[in-house]
Amino acid sequence: MDxxxxxxxxxxxxxxxxxxxxxxxxxxxxxxxxxxxxxEQDKRSSIIRAQGDAKSAKLIxxxxxxxxxxxxxxxxxxxxxxxxxxxxxxxxVFLSSDELLNLQEINLESTTRKK
Numbered sequence: 001m002d003x004x005x006x007x008x009x010x011x012x013x014x015x016x017x018x019x020x021x022x023x024x025x026x027x028x029x030x031x032x033x034x035x036x037x038x039x040e041q042d043k044r045s046s047i048i049r050a051q052g053d054a055k056s057a058k059l060i061x062x063x064x065x066x067x068x069x070x071x072x073x074x075x076x077x078x079x080x081x082x083x084x085x086x087x088x089x090x091x092x093v094f095l096s097s098d099e100l101l102n103l104q105e106i107n108l109e110s111t112t113r114k115k
Contacts, residue, residue: 011019063070086093 060070
């Protein structure tokens with residue numbers, strides 16, 4: 001015999017069911033592995049984010065301690081963001097700049113120059 005060709009091959013029901021069950025188990029194992037890896041990445045991401053937030057808080061604290069103008073700068077940035085949000089809103093809002101920035105407390109050297 002030189003050549004054999006199998007044209008119709010059927011396995012038993014038990015064997016077919018066992019193979020399908022094996023594939024299902026393998027897929028579930030891969031899914032569980034993916035979930036574990038994702039949880040580990042989320043954990044690393046949370047740790048890195050927390051370290052960045054801590055470093056940011058430390059730097060902001062140092063900036064405030066060394067120069068109180070930093071607080072004024074943050075007030076101006078917050079007021080700018082609020083004004084931008086309000087200007088893009090569909091509703092009409094009217095605020096005086098004194099209320100938005102609380103300019104009574106801001107004492108900038110550039111506005112108190114001696115001539």
